[in-house]
Amino acid sequence: MKNILKYTFVIGLISLMFTACKKEYQTYKGPSVVEFSPAIKSRSQGTVAAPGYDSVKVQLVGPQRPANLELSYTIDPKSTAVEGNHYTIPNLGKLIIPANSSFGYIRVNLVPGSIPNNLTASQKKLIFNLIGNTEVPASVNYQTYTLTVTF
Numbered sequence: 001m002k003n004i005l006k007y008t009f010v011i012g013l014i015s016l017m018f019t020a021c022k023k024e025y026q027t028y029k030g031p032s033v034v035e036f037s038p039a040i041k042s043r044s045q046g047t048v049a050a051p052g053y054d055s056v057k058v059q060l061v062g063p064q065r066p067a068n069l070e071l072s073y074t075i076d077p078k079s080t081a082v083e084g085n086h087y088t089i090p091n092l093g094k095l096i097i098p099a100n101s102s103f104g105y106i107r108v109n110l111v112p113g114s115i116p117n118n119l120t121a122s123q124k125k126l127i128f129n130l131i132g133n134t135e136v137p138a139s140v141n142y143q144t145y146t147l148t149v150t151f
Contacts, residue, residue, distance in 0.1 A: 080125045130145070
């Protein structure tokens with residue numbers, strides 16, 4: 001009789017352990033914002049045969065949109081990298097997060113040979129400031145992105 005009670009208790013406990021755990025999904029309930037993800041990165045300028053580039057990732061925090069989301073950004077005047085000399089960006093100042101997506105990218109083409117050696121003093125910083133648009137502003141915490149261009 002004791003063994004039956006013991007086995008019943010163990011089987012009941014095991015059953016309870018498997019049914020008591022229910023995974024809860026949390027969804028973001030705040031206002032939609034856009035942000036850089038990650039906020040800092042380093043990239044080599046590459047060579048003439050294989051120029052370097054970076055894809056700056058911008059993330060939509062909130063529900064996806066049924067239409068393209070056009071956003072704005074600026075290059076910070078504190079940047080030490082010079083456009084045309086160290087980098088080029090197609091559609092400078094604009095980026096699109098495609099419809100039904102949570103991410104958009106800013107393509108940065110790096111100019112090979114623009115940084116003469118691999119000294120730390122020769123590194124150039126390209127600083128982006130995300131603005132967003134009238135419907136979806138930039139996140140206060142992740143509105144700046146710094147790309148360090150190296151030899």
